[in-house]
Every structure is written in C-alpha cells, then in structure tokens.
Amino acid sequence: MKVDMTLLIPVAFYLALMYALALWSSRGLARSSNFMEEYFIGGRTMGGLVLAMTLVATYTSASSFIGGPGVAYTMGLGWVLLAVTQVPTAWLTLGVLGKRFAIIGRRIGAVNINDFLWARYRSKAVVFCGSLSLVLFFIAAMVAQFIGGARLFESLTGLDYHLGLILFALSVVLYTTVGGFRAVALTDTVQGFVMMIGTVAILWGTIRAGGGVGPIMETLYRTDPALLTPFGPGNFIAKPYILSFWVLVCFAVIGLPHTAVRCMGYRDARSMHQAIFIGTFVMGFLMLGMHLCGVFGRAVLPGLTVGDRIMPELTLHVLPPLWAGVFLAGPLAAIMSTVDSQLILASATLVKDLFVRYGGPGEPLPAPREEKLRRAGFATTALLGLIVFGASLKPPSLIVWINLFAFGGLEAAFLWPLVLGLYWRRANSAGALASMVAGVTAFFLLTVHVKKFLGMHVIVPTLAIALAAFVTVSLATKAPDEATLAPFWED
C-alpha cells in the first residue's frame, strides 16, 4: 500500500491525549468518598461546555461520519435534509427531561436510568427489563461502532483490520475503565472539538477540489438532476419515510438512556442553559457539514460504489496526509465517544443490579461495601469492553442495520417509561412494564417481518403501540401510592 504514515501522527497524538485525560480523572476518583456518584456520573459536576460536547459526541457515532455521508453521496441533498432533522436533539433532550429530571436525579441519588425507573415504579420486573434491553442493545450498538472504526482505519491506512481494532478498542476500554464517567465526559469534549476540526477540514478540501459550491451543483445536475431535489433519485426519500426520521432521530432520542443519563449529571441550571445553546450549534454543524461532504464528494470523486468507503476515499483524495489524519481522528472520536458512554452506562447498570440491592437509594454505603463496589465497577467495565471487542474480531456484514436496530430498540424500551414517569402521575409499574415488553417485542417483529410501515420506519408504529400499552394498562391497574410519588412531585 502506498500509504503515507504521516497520517498516523495526529491519530497517535490524539490517543495519547485520551490516556492523559483518563489518568487525570482517575486521581479524582481515588480521592472521592462516594465511588458510585463519582465513577458513574462524575459527581454531577459537568459544566455547560462539557455537557454540550458529551451529549453531542455520545449521540454522533460512526453512522454520522461514515454511513450517513456515504448515503448522501448516492442520494444527494435530500439526504442532508434528512440529517438536519437532528438539529433539535440537544434542546429537546435537555429541555424535555429538563430540570425536573436533574432535581429528581439528585433527590433519589440516581446514577443511571434504572435508578430512576426503580424510584419511580418500585418494580423489580421493570428494572430487570430495563437492564436486559439496555445491556443487549448496547452490546449490539458497540459492536457496530467498533467494526465501523476498524474498517475506517483499515481503508485509510492500509493496515490490518485487527490492528486497527486492537489499537482503538483497547484505548476506549482502558480509559473508560480507569477514569469512569468523568474521563468519558472529558474525552468526549476533546472528541467533540476534533470532530468539528475534522468536519471543517474535509468540507473545505472538498469544496476547493470541486471549484466552489456553484460548479459542484452544476456537475451534480449533469450527473442526475434528482440529486438536487428533496426526494432523491427514484423518489427514494419519499415523504412518509423522511417524516418518520423526525421520530427516530429527533423526538424519540429523548428516550436514549446514554444521552438521558447526561441530563442528570450537570452542575447547575446555568450549565444546562449553556449546553442547550452550544450543543444545538455543534450538533447542527456536524450533521450539516459531514452530510454535505458526502453530496459534494459525488461531484469531486464520482463513480464510487461501496457506501462505507466513500468518506475515506474522499479524504485521501482531497486532503494532504497530515490533514487526512486529523479527519481520521474525527470519526474515530465519534465512535470512541459513543462506545465509552455506552460502556460506562452498561457497567453502571450491571454493578447497581448485581451489587446494590435496591434498599434505600441514595444512602451512603459502609466502607467495606464501597471497596467491593469499586473493584466490581472496574471489573465490569473492562469485561464488557472485552466482550464487545471479541464480538468485533469476526465482523458480521450487516453493521449499519445492527446500529439503527439498537437505536430503535432502546427508544422502544425507554422513551415512555422515562417521559411518562416524569410527567404523568398516573403512570404505574404495570403500565411501564407493559410498554417495555410490548414496545421491544413489536419492534423486533416489525423490523423482521414488515420492514416499512405505510412507507414509514417501524419506530413510528412501535412507539404508538408502546404508548397505547402504557396508558391502557396504567389506567386499568391501581395508581402508584403517594409515598412513591412524593420525590417526583413535591416541590
């Protein structure tokens, strides 16, 4: 391979920085008296910038940097229109879960979504279903991310797939295990900036290579006029389909556990206000920028066919090696920042479920238990990471499918129990359980047997079924008792 190794310089520099941040965070961990709060939610000290960056970086994954722009290459501007449906996610998740969620989270000492579900529904079955869906869908999502990252590394450097996998998979597992949530949030922040720089670099390079936006659009028009319409070639992006993405990647994102948990980890109201502004801007910028690159790429470098290879090829074509390395660091950052958040939350779920009986949430633990928890926390995080790594060694072929599937499954399980638990007094455990079971089952069955429902993504009927199940069963069974509701409604 004729690969210039200067490409690896920014990547190596970047990985070194990640390790440094993890070590720095672990010092805070050693000093902390409450391991759970510190390891799994960073002691609730995130400021506005860190909150915004960790929210965006957790959400933007391999598909935003590799898969999505690859589709935009084939589909044209219509696919960018689809991608910008994600602009409101930052203010929606932070705003709708809102201060109510942050206040309650502190009151009940919650460090993950299951703590919240337990305090609200007092049902082992609900928590069990939550843990099961979370760990299963997270493992699926993480495998997809690892494979995506390793493939990217492979096609950009020409080095072996497994070498790429080992290099960054082990990096993620190591810094997450050592540094906990604080390391995750801090590295996410750096990764957010790296993604922004990567996006600017490739966008600038592509526009320059194409001779400006006007000429690029002319070339696209000559290639296929449909690339310039909202509907795409062959009317692929039909209205019902694109409209259902407002549900899948915008409104229902409120229910994703790994972004939701960030909504109870910030320091104060001002941090949240700042994060809404910064997060919205960064999110929109990344989505718009990356997907536009895919569209422009069609004019600059026509004739590519394999979706996932388009962005790497384009990068090598329009950027000098050092800058290509900066770009490579961008999606690697996106992937790592998603995986690390899922890893720490999956670990929090298992540790809390295995080691902490849900006695009195928020009570400080006696010292020997604290020490045990500490070791269990490290071990679980590392073990989960290694499982995912193992599964990625022999990559299955349908990774994009797996990723979107995990996304929808998490929304099916968590959106209504979270949102209705916060805003509907009458919501009870039977309703939440019915909603989770019906939602996840419907999602499985619809995905396998129906694929598209009246032209929409199956997430739309899934969430409708889950909502119907929640409301009907809640109303048919007894209202939750006042003692349980108190921390959620008493001001």
Next chain:
Amino acid sequence: MAPDSRGRGRFRQADREALYALILALLNFAWWYLTAYGLGSGPVESYRYILGFPAWFFMSSIVGFLLFSFLAAAMVRFLFKDMPLDSERATGK
C-alpha cells in the same frame, strides 16, 4: 412565576421550560417542512439558487440550522430561569 429563593415553584417552571423546548422543536419541524417542500417540489429546471445551493435546501437546512440555533439560544436566555437543583438547599434543611 420564577422559583423563589428557597426553590419553591421549581417544578412549575421546569415543566413550562419543557413545553417551550417541545414547541421550539415543532416550530423547527414546520420551518423545515414548509421551506423544503414549498420551494423544492417543483421541477428541478425551475429551481432558484442561493450561494450556489438550491433555494429549498439553503432555506430549510442551512438557514433553518442557523435560525434555530439562534432561537434555542434566545429561548434559554429569555424563557429559562436559573434555579437550585439540590434538594437540601431547596427545602432549607
């Protein structure tokens, strides 16, 4: 009402903020839909262009993104209120 110094009324304010966030997202959807399909549904030959982009795309995706980033900032600046989040401070224990 803004929450008082001991934090009473926090939930009422928080609920109102959640509603604003939801409304802003719906407004964003309306803008996105109307500009994209209002300007982009005709034949490609009749498209107008702004800074090289088709007008429907420029308005829906580029202006839409910038406009709603600005509106989100305005929303937290003027409609969201600072409040204590810790229960101890709020209940005055």
